[in-house]
Amino acid sequence: MSHATRDTVAGALAKDRLGIASVLFFVSSAAAPLTVVGAGVIIAFAVIGIIGIPVAYLAVAVVLALFAVGFVTMSRHIVNAGAFYTYVTHGLGRPSGVATAMVALLAYNAMQIGLYGGVGVILDQFMSDRYGWPFAWWAYALLVWAFVAVLGLLRVDVNGRVLAVLLLSEVAIVLVYDAVMISNPAEGQVSFAALAPQHIVTAGFGAALVTAITGFVGFEGTVVYSEETKDPRRTVRRATYIAVAATGLLYALSAWAMSVATGPERIVDAAREHDTDLIFHLVSPHLGSSLVTMGQVLIITSLIAALLAFHHTVARYAFALGRERVLPAVFSRTNPRTGAPKVGSLAQSTLAATVIIGVAAISDDPIVHLFFWGTVSGGAGVLILMTVTSIGVLGFFIRDRRDESLWRARIAPLIAALALVGILAATVADFDALLGVDPDSPLRWAFLGAYGVAALIGVVWAMVLRATKPNIYDKIGLGANVNTGQRAAADTVTQPA
Template sequence: MHHSKADTVATVLARGRLGIPSVVFFVIAAAAPLTVIAGGATTGYAVTGVRGIPVSYLIVGAVLALFAVGYVAMSRRIVNAGAFYTYVTHGLGRPAGVAAAMVALLAYNAMQIGLYGGFGAVLAQFLQSQYGWNVAWWVCALAAWAVVAVLGLLRIDLNGKVLAAMLVGECAVALIFDAGMVGNPAGGTVTFDTLDPSHLVAAGIGAALVTAITGFVGFEGTVVFSEETKDPHRTVARATYIAVATTGLLYGLSAWAMSVATGPDMIVDAARADGTELVFNLVSPYLGASVVTIGRVLFITSLFAALLSFHHTVARYLFALGRERVLPAALGRTSHRTGAPKIGSIIQSSLAIAVLIGYAVAGADPVVHLFFWVTVTGGLGVLVLMTVTSAAVVGFFARIRPSEGPWRCTITPMIATLALAAILAITVREFDTLLGVAPQSPLRWLFPAAYVAAALVGTVWAHILRATKPDIYQAVGLGAESATASLRSSNAIRQPA
């Protein structure tokens, strides 16, 4: 086969542009720490009525650390921007892999697009309160969309620098807020009641665990950027562990600090009364108006950073599927100048603006109907992917007899699979509580059913490819080596069953 230089460049992501700090910035930015602290933790208290939100974050962080052990071990053997899709393919087979790909596209698009509702509403409120400007939420959302659409086509390392500046600022202000709350406890006494493990058997803890796990969504994206790192085998592993540890400790600390400031008996009522304003109201008397204003600005930039990070994740999933021709091959082409997955980025931006226009025309509530409902549903999809991927890790290493030993490749992934499956079952059971709808509402089943439909579409499509385009089917999961799949049919590790 003869390929021009342009063709070769156009199907490869820009290599060697990201080090460990850049990858960490991308994935923690997707998790949006200040958004989780100001929005997720307070919503968790208010919706679930459970005081054990801080211990929930720590427990979920521990479970995801177990998940990361097998996830990282697999990343050292397989480098592919397809992440979950690729790992499921190699561990459970091609039909399961393509099904996971469809679930991933739906889940990450839901996370990315849903965030526009939160960003638009929060920025509009800020402009009105600070400057008296009455700006519609959708105008703010479209402004963010335009910036994300442009940045999505630029060099990945440039985006990393933008996210780094935002992330450092929001983590710093979160710690300052925590110090202010713990330094001024309710009743003059610092209490640790909300960190008590006994909360894990309290009524509603399922919803609390799901609220917590949604705050971590994004950390698993380290693998998505593996092809663009300087040293994939070392960078992905370290970035993953750093992301899990940093977010878990910060979320647990901040949620606990809020309970210290209000008193553990009053935290639920305070969260229900103040909502996302709770953390700002708690620190206002002690830190001054300027610091609080900076915090509000960083809350907005936190939402923007998550928007940008998830945009890159969706674009790279589309790129991986286009490169292997599971989806149209045009998606597998990148910009010659920047190395960005150009077509995938444009497709994601087009879908986002279509949804934003639809919500604006319909007059839907941007916070409840777009931000809350859609991002919670996106978090459910990522939880499904993590559960299936953890099982795929077990299947993969059971077949190749690894040298790393059973603890890293079998025992830990099995424990993580069981823990994640339990959380997933509780999530589906209590999804009405998470959405804030009546138990008999069809929405509680409609949103989860979307992932069942996506998985079925992927499975059927995989079988169609096997019957009609066997060469493409054989290349599923091979990433950059998909073009030479026919020459590598004897390689057991790179040719999943």
């Protein structure tokens, strides 16, 4: 092979590199907790106009915990970096699986690339205000892009250590800010009004759920790293549950702390007045300027950590699809020294650079046209993926329960699927408001329609493979066993065609 000295066509990614902590750092970094607390929570208060935002985060955490029951139970039987794609393949059939793969590639690329608009503008503003270095947003975005591109080619455990430092720092500063806000309540009295359960039945709570679920995007990535973990069965399960619980509690605590500091009756007005500066406005009278500045810096690193985490997710999806020849085989190449999915990583970096340069050339508002639209549409795509995967998990266990309990194999996946369908319906209904466009704007349907087109392409391609390359079609979903043409005992399952 002409590239044998540089690349390896791999049947599996590097094994035994990641433990529970490393996987947890990857998936929690993708959620960008400080960015969610410092921006997402505040925007939710301001736009939706209700005080029950903390309850919305807790409710979403419960729904995703139910989703995780079937999700991690299936991971005990199927280990594949393709995650959603593989699970849907085994549950609903190969055409549905390939359609899911195309939606996943589009959604995660939209999330990852969209973040460059945010980090470029925020970094530009920070460097200009602090040091008088006013460069173009795209120059800072490309600087971060180079950092992510290089780390994407290194050993995954090296990236895990980088993300560990960034994530622990931002969580620590969030907890410090929360403690300050709770210890300095409005009018000297701590109020629990924002945590009242009755907010679930108030008008606007559906929109709050839609907004809240975007703060959890990335937790499902635990399965993406399953091939590289030391103990997939134990690591994936524990990392997933910890990620959902810790993230949900952190968001709810922070949203409630803000309501305590402003007073629950004034949190909406305060969010609208101060926008994303609200959290710094609330803590700055009680903290030294260095801790406030540290928080501003960590918002930037929070976005960088999320960029790196999503980059790895996209690269591993491409690797899994290349390994099974759903994408060209070149995507299955890995770096023999690091075990990283080399071609998938380089392809994602190339696409990201192209979009950054393209947006810089045609738009003067990267926050809206790249960051906001990219992350909102990407989040909607991941919600679609979770909904379909939950149905796929249910289908898998209906045909073969694998000695799993009724709760894990049927009841929890069914409840999760119904809840996710409801949240997805609310997302579609309010997508114009989420994008910030008029109800009759074609953009309302353009972004969602793109996922329909991607799914259709996937189904058609699967049909083409079945008709012209049945040997490849039959191996879809085999994962690391695809190069031998044999299924591992855990993967033996009668799939729908």
